[in-house]
Amino acid sequence: METTTTRQALINLIQKHLNITSESTLEKVLELLEDEEDIRDARVEIADARIHGTISWDEYKKEIA
Structure with a gap:
C-alpha cells in the first residue's frame, strides 16, 4: 500500500511540474x-x-548481403 501511495504522490508532483515547466x-527530460x-x-x-x-563481422556482412 505504501508503494501505491508513494507512486501516486510522485505522479501528482510530476503533473504539477508538467503544467509549469x-x-x-520537457524536451530535455524526454531526451534523458x-x-x-x-x-x-x-x-x-x-x-x-x-x-x-x-x-564475426564477416559473418554479419554475409547475413545482410
Whole structure:
C-alpha cells in the first residue's frame, strides 16, 4: 500500500511540474528518459551476447548481403 501511495504522490508532483515547466525543459527530460531506455536496452543486448555469443563481422556482412 505504501508503494501505491508513494507512486501516486510522485505522479501528482510530476503533473504539477508538467503544467509549469517550459517546453524546452520537457524536451530535455524526454531526451534523458530516452537515453536511459537506450542504456537499459544496451545492457540487455550485452547480457544476451555473453550468454549466446556473437558472430564475426564477416559473418554479419554475409547475413545482410
